[in-house]
Amino acid sequence: MPDKFDAIVVGAGAAGLAAAYKMAGEGLSVVVIERGDYPGAKNVMGGVLYRSAMEELIPEFWKEAPLQRPVVEQRFWLMDSQSAVTTSYKAQEWAREPYNCFTVFRGQFDQWFARKCAEAGAIIINETLVESCIVENGRVVGVRTNRPEGDLYANVVVLADGVNSMLSKQLGFHKEWEPRQVALAVMEELKLPSEVIEERFNLDPGMGATIEIYGDSTLGMVGTAFIYTNKEHISIGVGALLSQIRQRKVRPYELLEYLKSHPMVRPLIKNGKPVEYYAHLIPEGGYNAVPQLVGNGVVVVGDAAQLVNGIHREGSNLAVTSGRLAAEAIIRAHKMGAFTARELSTYEENLRNSFVMKDLKKYKNASHLLETNPQYLNEYIPFTNMALHEMLTVDGISKWQKQKTIKERVLQQRSLFSLGKDLYKAWKAVK
Amino acid sequence: MKSEPAINNKPLNIEVNLDDKLFLNRWKPDEDSHLAIIDPSVCAGKCPGKDCTVFCPAKVYEWRNGRMTIGYEGCLECGACRIACPHGNIRWRYPRGGYGVQFRLA
Ligand SMILES: Cc1cc2nc3c(=O)[nH]c(=O)nc-3n(C[C@H](O)[C@H](O)[C@H](O)COP(=O)(O)OP(=O)(O)OC[C@H]3O[C@@H](n4cnc5c(N)ncnc54)[C@H](O)[C@@H]3O)c2cc1C
Ligand code: SF4
Ligand code: SF4
Numbered sequence: 001m002p003d004k005f006d007a008i009v010v011g012a013g014a015a016g017l018a019a020a021y022k023m024a025g026e027g028l029s030v031v032v033i034e035r036g037d038y039p040g041a042k043n044v045m046g047g048v049l050y051r052s053a054m055e056e057l058i059p060e061f062w063k064e065a066p067l068q069r070p071v072v073e074q075r076f077w078l079m080d081s082q083s084a085v086t087t088s089y090k091a092q093e094w095a096r097e098p099y100n101c102f103t104v105f106r107g108q109f110d111q112w113f114a115r116k117c118a119e120a121g122a123i124i125i126n127e128t129l130v131e132s133c134i135v136e137n138g139r140v141v142g143v144r145t146n147r148p149e150g151d152l153y154a155n156v157v158v159l160a161d162g163v164n165s166m167l168s169k170q171l172g173f174h175k176e177w178e179p180r181q182v183a184l185a186v187m188e189e190l191k192l193p194s195e196v197i198e199e200r201f202n203l204d205p206g207m208g209a210t211i212e213i214y215g216d217s218t219l220g221m222v223g224t225a226f227i228y229t230n231k232e233h234i235s236i237g238v239g240a241l242l243s244q245i246r247q248r249k250v251r252p253y254e255l256l257e258y259l260k261s262h263p264m265v266r267p268l269i270k271n272g273k274p275v276e277y278y279a280h281l282i283p284e285g286g287y288n289a290v291p292q293l294v295g296n297g298v299v300v301v302g303d304a305a306q307l308v309n310g311i312h313r314e315g316s317n318l319a320v321t322s323g324r325l326a327a328e329a330i331i332r333a334h335k336m337g338a339f340t341a342r343e344l345s346t347y348e349e350n351l352r353n354s355f356v357m358k359d360l361k362k363y364k365n366a367s368h369l370l371e372t373n374p375q376y377l378n379e380y381i382p383f384t385n386m387a388l389h390e391m392l393t394v395d396g397i398s399k400w401q402k403q404k405t406i407k408e409r410v411l412q413q414r415s416l417f418s419l420g421k422d423l424y425k426a427w428k429a430v431k
Numbered sequence: 432m433k434s435e436p437a438i439n440n441k442p443l444n445i446e447v448n449l450d451d452k453l454f455l456n457r458w459k460p461d462e463d464s465h466l467a468i469i470d471p472s473v474c475a476g477k478c479p480g481k482d483c484t485v486f487c488p489a490k491v492y493e494w495r496n497g498r499m500t501i502g503y504e505g506c507l508e509c510g511a512c513r514i515a516c517p518h519g520n521i522r523w524r525y526p527r528g529g530y531g532v533q534f535r536l537a
Contacts, residue, residue: 037529040534040537042533043537045537047537105535105536107534107535107536126528127529129526129527146527146528147528164510164525179514182510182511182514184488187537189537219441235537242514243515245515246486246515249482251443251447253449253488254443256447261445276535277452277455277507278537279511281511281514
């Protein structure tokens with residue numbers, strides 16, 4: 001092994017592997033250090049992997065990558081305790097190449113992705129924890145690992161160590177996240193035969209569906225529950241802001257069990273045999289929480305930089321894109337032979353001009369709005385359920401009378417003025 | 432304007448056998464704990480809620496006979512306790528490389 005690399009990547013997740021693949025492909029000497037037994041051993045997603053970001057790196061990757069199902073239908077539920085208002089979009093285009101997105105197991109996908117990096121020339125070192133960056137004269141020059149004589153040196157270190165982001169915190173790029181800047185999610189895989197999954201979710205063989213669930217599924221806390229179809233498993237999980245889980249004194253596994261026993265959910269997962277149980281944080285701080293991204297000899301990518309669009313459950317694509325853009329900046333710096341924050345700042349520039357920062361900026365107030373205005377999840381979702389319940393329950397009462405009842409019941413809790421104001425605020429937060 | 436956001440406080444009334452869930456996972460426990468309480472007197476005297484015993488998704492922390500026990504072997508390494516302990520009283524590290532929980536799917 002060389003005593004000095006062009007680049008060290010910390011973390012073999014989506015962001016780190018994207019960066020490594022790109023740099024190795026350009027002939028840079030790259031080492032990826034991962035603390036798990038293998039890449040993916042620590043990673044949790046559920047999860048929907050978007051095609052476009054991956055394809056920029058590896059054209060037609062779907063022909064060889066271990067994927068679960070192409071997603072052809074995305075459903076959304078506004079859930080109350082005994083009911084749900086549901087909507088969905090299903091598209092045949094999504095069932096054909098080039099597809100839109102896929103469910104994946106990160107435990108398998110990340111191993112494949114790491115093999116691609118190795119084929120491109122990167123060295124992958126597993127079972128090794130990076131404990132700190134080595135800093136000399138205000139420059140990151142390498143990393144210290146937990147192995148004996150485990151110091152490694154490089155021109156640039158890519159911090160792709162995920163949401164806990166211990167290393168950029170050590171460098172002072174950000175403070176400890178606040179409990180409202182992360183969501184805590186728990187999830188389970190349930191095993192079921194593929195035909196049963198296809199029948200229950202109304203799917204053609206091999207195709208997949210996703211369900212995002214808002215409202216009672218998180219007891220009105222800011223967050224979502226989700227159900228994703230894999231080949232022979234269903235991923236079911238729920239996450240909410242850590243601040244609210246703490247305040248509400250929720251035991252996360254009880255919330256998951258509550259979801260599984262909901263009358264809307266129970267029939268979909270019936271006889272599903274639990275095979276694995278997970279917990280993971282999700283960055284939710286959004287645009288305002290994005291830390292310093294670039295320093296002398298160092299860049300931060302993916303979850304470590306809070307790059308998640310919670311409103312659209314997009315994280316892996318932001319991770320892959322940020323990894324790729326960081327790699328491009330490093331390749332450019334490599335050609336110039338200089339690696340200070342100035343040369344590396346093209347990463348930050350390009351990230352700001354990409355969908356990553358543009359989307360985070362667009363939604364920068366959305367999560368905060370939901371957090372400070374719990375009525376959106378706590379009152380309006382039950383209102384919607386109640387209104388449809390009234391209008392659709394046929395019991396000899398006139399529709400005029402029913403409309404009047406609905407209006408009265410809503411206005412008992414909310415004035416017309418506050419309804420109007422909330423509508424306006426919601427529109428402003430996503431416009 | 433409402434000041435303190437109200438949250439739905441309905442009780443869940445649900446029994447979960449968490450050990451059954453944790454038993455499903457593949458573990459490589461290290462000999463030493465990667466988690467520690469920094470100052471036990473803070474837990475005993477300043478933290479009536481003992482929040483970590485509630486929000487931890489693996490029930491790693493349990494308050495028994497006036498002390499905190501840490502079942503670090505079942506830690507899912509999420510990081511929640513480091514961020515949400517109201518007193519910053521948890522010394523949190525990742526387990527050594529290659530140790531801890533090893534997920535196969537997800
Ligand atoms: C329950 C859940 C559901 C999700 N669903 C979706 C979804 O449907 N679609 C989507 O796009 N996104 C989803 N996300 C978000 C997505 O998983 C993340 O945004 C994405 O994985 C971030 O990639 P990353 O490479 O930045 O971090 P990670 O994938 O977390 O990778 C970080 C890597 O660094 C390693 N590491 C950390 N510290 C060290 C160290 N000191 N030394 C060595 N190695 C280290 C870790 O072991 C890990 O392999 C979900 C997240 C969760 C938790
Ligand atoms: S939450 Fe923190 S201070 Fe409170 S009991 Fe747990 S570790 Fe101690
Ligand atoms: S890291 Fe997560 S699972 Fe481990 S003790 Fe802390 S809260 Fe519990």
